[in-house]
Amino acid sequence: MAGSDVLSQSEIDELLSALSTGVVSAEEMKIEQTQRKVKVYDFKRPDKFSKDQIRTLYMLHENFARLLNTYLAAHLRSFVNINVASVDQLTYEEFIRSLPNPSVISIFQMRPLKGSVLLELNPNIVFSIIDRLFGGPGLPPAKPRPLTDIEEVIVKRVLAKTLESFTEAWKQVIALEPRMDAIETNPQFTQIVPPNDMVVIITLQAKIGQAEGLLNICIPYLVLEPIMSKLSTTYWVASSMAKQLTDENINALQRKLERTLIPIVVELGCIGVNVHELLGLNPGDVLQLETRVEDDLKIVVGSNEKFRCKPGISGKKLAVQITQIISKGEDGDE
Structure with missing residues (x-):
C-alpha cells in the first residue's frame, strides 16, 4: 500500500x-x-490535526449541519437533508485540484482568528436553491454555468444566513464574527494559503429536493493554530457543562426577574361603537361604559387579565385594591 x-x-x-x-x-x-x-509517513504533508481534534471538528459541524438543515428547509419549503460525510486533512493544492470549474466558492474570515476560510458549494445545490427561491421546483440546470449578477446577490444572502449557523455551531469553542469577502467561481483564483500548507476539509453531503451535491469547508491549519488546545473533546464537553444552569444561577436569575419592571393597565370599562358613530364624535360627547359603579375593574398585564380590583385613593394618589386573582393566562394554560 x-x-x-x-x-x-x-x-x-x-x-x-x-x-x-x-x-x-x-x-x-x-x-x-x-x-x-x-x-x-510523508514529510511533505505532515498530520497537523490529531484524531481527537478531528473528532471535535466532526461534532461541531454536525451541529452546523443541523442548523443549516433547519434554515434551508424553512426558507425553501422543500425537503432538505444535510449531514457531515467526512473530516479530512490534506494539502491546500490537493483540495483545490478536486474542485469542479465552475463552482461556487465563498471566501470569508473567521474573526478574531486570522486568515481566510473557504466554503465551496456544488453548483447543483446552488442552482437548486436559486430555482426554488425563484418559485421553481428546485431543479438544477442541465449544464453548470457561472452565476449571473442577480443570482450572485441571492446566493450572498443565503451564505450570510449560512455563516450565522456557522457562528452558532462554533460558539462552544470561540465567539466568531465571520465576514464574507468574495464569491469566486474558478478554484484557481482562491489562493488563500501556499499550496503545500495543510488544511482540514469538512465535507457535508446535501440533498435539496431532487438535487444532490457536496458542501466543503476548507479551514487552513494556520487559522486554527491559536485555538488548537480548545479543539479537543474534553474541552468541548467541559465548556458545554460549564454553561449549564446551576441552582445558584437559577436563583440569581429569579431574583433579577422579580426586580423587573412591567407595566400594568387598569381598565375602567369598554364600549363598542361602529365606524359611523366613531366618525361622528365631537368634543363634549359622552360615552356610557358598560361597567357599573359597584363592579370590579380589570387589571391587565401584557394582553392577559390577571386581577380584579376596586378603585380608590391612597394618600393623595389614585390606587386600586386587589379583590381577585384570575388564573386565566397562567403558564400552564398557555
Missing part, C-alpha cells in the same frame, strides 16, 4: 490475482499480518 490504511481497487485486484495464481499463499499472508507493521 502506498502509505494508506485503505486498499485501492487496483491493489485488491492484485492480491486476488496473486492468490488465484499461487504466487502468494493464504499462509504467507497470515504470517505477514503477524509481523510488525510499518506505516509510511
Whole structure:
C-alpha cells in the first residue's frame, strides 16, 4: 500500500490475482499480518490535526449541519437533508485540484482568528436553491454555468444566513464574527494559503429536493493554530457543562426577574361603537361604559387579565385594591 490504511481497487485486484495464481499463499499472508507493521509517513504533508481534534471538528459541524438543515428547509419549503460525510486533512493544492470549474466558492474570515476560510458549494445545490427561491421546483440546470449578477446577490444572502449557523455551531469553542469577502467561481483564483500548507476539509453531503451535491469547508491549519488546545473533546464537553444552569444561577436569575419592571393597565370599562358613530364624535360627547359603579375593574398585564380590583385613593394618589386573582393566562394554560 502506498502509505494508506485503505486498499485501492487496483491493489485488491492484485492480491486476488496473486492468490488465484499461487504466487502468494493464504499462509504467507497470515504470517505477514503477524509481523510488525510499518506505516509510511510523508514529510511533505505532515498530520497537523490529531484524531481527537478531528473528532471535535466532526461534532461541531454536525451541529452546523443541523442548523443549516433547519434554515434551508424553512426558507425553501422543500425537503432538505444535510449531514457531515467526512473530516479530512490534506494539502491546500490537493483540495483545490478536486474542485469542479465552475463552482461556487465563498471566501470569508473567521474573526478574531486570522486568515481566510473557504466554503465551496456544488453548483447543483446552488442552482437548486436559486430555482426554488425563484418559485421553481428546485431543479438544477442541465449544464453548470457561472452565476449571473442577480443570482450572485441571492446566493450572498443565503451564505450570510449560512455563516450565522456557522457562528452558532462554533460558539462552544470561540465567539466568531465571520465576514464574507468574495464569491469566486474558478478554484484557481482562491489562493488563500501556499499550496503545500495543510488544511482540514469538512465535507457535508446535501440533498435539496431532487438535487444532490457536496458542501466543503476548507479551514487552513494556520487559522486554527491559536485555538488548537480548545479543539479537543474534553474541552468541548467541559465548556458545554460549564454553561449549564446551576441552582445558584437559577436563583440569581429569579431574583433579577422579580426586580423587573412591567407595566400594568387598569381598565375602567369598554364600549363598542361602529365606524359611523366613531366618525361622528365631537368634543363634549359622552360615552356610557358598560361597567357599573359597584363592579370590579380589570387589571391587565401584557394582553392577559390577571386581577380584579376596586378603585380608590391612597394618600393623595389614585390606587386600586386587589379583590381577585384570575388564573386565566397562567403558564400552564398557555
